[in-house]
Amino acid sequence: MYQLSPNIELLYTEAGDYHDRVRAAAADGFDAVEMWGPTGVDAPSTPKDLPALKAALEETGTQLTAQLSEPRTQFMIPPWDHSEFFRKLDEGVAIAQDLGCPRIVVGSGTGFGGWKRQVQLDKLIEIYQKAIAQIEGSGITLVLEPVNVRVDHPGSLLDRTAEGVYVARGVDSPFFGVLYDIYHSAVEGEDMAAELANAGDIVKYVQLADAPGRGEPGTGDLDWPATLATLRASGYDGPIGLEYYPRAASAESVRYIREVAAGA
Numbered sequence: 001m002y003q004l005s006p007n008i009e010l011l012y013t014e015a016g017d018y019h020d021r022v023r024a025a026a027a028d029g030f031d032a033v034e035m036w037g038p039t040g041v042d043a044p045s046t047p048k049d050l051p052a053l054k055a056a057l058e059e060t061g062t063q064l065t066a067q068l069s070e071p072r073t074q075f076m077i078p079p080w081d082h083s084e085f086f087r088k089l090d091e092g093v094a095i096a097q098d099l100g101c102p103r104i105v106v107g108s109g110t111g112f113g114g115w116k117r118q119v120q121l122d123k124l125i126e127i128y129q130k131a132i133a134q135i136e137g138s139g140i141t142l143v144l145e146p147v148n149v150r151v152d153h154p155g156s157l158l159d160r161t162a163e164g165v166y167v168a169r170g171v172d173s174p175f176f177g178v179l180y181d182i183y184h185s186a187v188e189g190e191d192m193a194a195e196l197a198n199a200g201d202i203v204k205y206v207q208l209a210d211a212p213g214r215g216e217p218g219t220g221d222l223d224w225p226a227t228l229a230t231l232r233a234s235g236y237d238g239p240i241g242l243e244y245y246p247r248a249a250s251a252e253s254v255r256y257i258r259e260v261a262a263g264a
Contacts, residue, residue, distance in 0.1 A: 002228065002261045003239040004254070005032035005065040007207075009045065011242060011250045018048050019056035026060035028251050029258075034066040034207075034241040038095045041070045041088070054099055064101040065239045066143070066179075066205055067092070075127055076112035076120050076157060082127060089131055093138045103141050103205055105179055106131075108158035108167075120157055125170035132173045143205045144168060145179040148187035152214070161185055161195040168202045177204030182231075183244070186211040186222060196234035203236055208257070209244035216244050216253040217260070224257060228264035 006012060008021040015024035018035065025033050040047035045068065057064055069092055073085040092104055108124055111117070131142060146164040147153040158164055164178045180203045185192060196203065208227075210220030217224045231240075240261070246253035 002231075002237075002264055003032050003065075004030065004258060004261055005034045005063075005239045005241045006030055006250070006254065007035065007241055007243040008033050009036045010245055011253070014250060017052070019052040022053065022056040022062055023060055024250070026062050028254070031061065032063040032065050032239055034064065034243070035068075037068045037070040038092065038099075039070055042068070042072045045070075050095065050099070057099060063239075064099050066103040066105055066241060067096060067099070067101050069104050069106045069142075072107055072109065074109040075124065076108075076115065077110060078112075086131065086134060089134060093135050093140050096140050097138065102139070103143050105205070106142050106144050107147070108144070108156060110155045111157035117157075121163060121167055122170070124157070124167050128167065128171045128176060129173075132171060132176050135175075139175075141175045141177060141204055143177050143179040145181060146184060147181070148184040150187055151212075152184070152187070159184075159188060161190055162198055165199045165202050178202050179205045179207060180236075181207045181209075181243070182222070182227060183207070183209035183211050183214055192227065193230050193234070196230065196236070199234075201235070203234070205238060205241070206231065206236060207241035207243045209242075214245055215247050216242075217257040219247055224260045225264075228260055232264055 006025050012021040012024040015021045037045035070088050144164050146158045147156050149156050149159040168178050210217050210222050213220050
């Protein structure tokens with residue numbers, strides 16, 4: 001049975017502020033949640049009351065499984081000043097440690113038309129090797145997320161799972177891996193079983209939404225029993241973030257995927 005982790009940016013919003021969403025998710029039977037940026041410096045994230053959020057997590061015994069890095073830096077676009085990313089990385093790690101969150105989700109930013117793709121992927125390896133060295137000993141894992149360019153993130157450098165795996169292998173750290181997002185992979189037309197077989201234990205976090213539409217499972221074309229069976233067969237047994245736009249009330253929208261996950 002997979003541990004499901006509702007994204008409190010998108011789910012349980014009916015409850016009010018973020019700490020109230022944690023309590024609502026816990027009351028609905030979840031023992032984990034995820035979120036976007038903790039301080040809200042990047043849209044669409046908004047600032048969190050971190051002491052209140054920590055209190056809600058501790059009070060309910062809920063695990064925060066992932067948060068986003070801030071800012072969402074344009075690594076490849078001139079003038080190539082990454083100082084704010086590295087400065088905020090320390091702040092993000094401190095917040096993650098305080099909230100008991102083991103993962104920070106990082107990205108690639110927009111691709112730069114002035115460089116070959118391979119050059120940019122290799123630059124990304126250098127950047128994240130430096131980041132891992134900076135946070136050494138923190139216990140926090142950075143997970144790199146490839147995102148689709150066909151619908152949601154046009155222009156993003158990293159849109160293929162295999163290239164995310166290439167970067168992660170280049171960084172070569174047990175505290176760096178890939179976030180495999182089932183929705184983004186499906187939109188890009190990838191073969192899930194093949195991508196996961198290539199990735200192996202590089203996959204350190206998973207998120208889902210149905211495709212097309214990025215709605216709750218059961219509203220699109222994906223076969224969820226088969227999808228989670230493929231995930232299980234790959235050897236992944238960690239948490240799964242529910243990062244989708246619900247078309248029904250949150251408690252109703254999670255019902256189907258909870259049933260499927262219970263048998264996966």
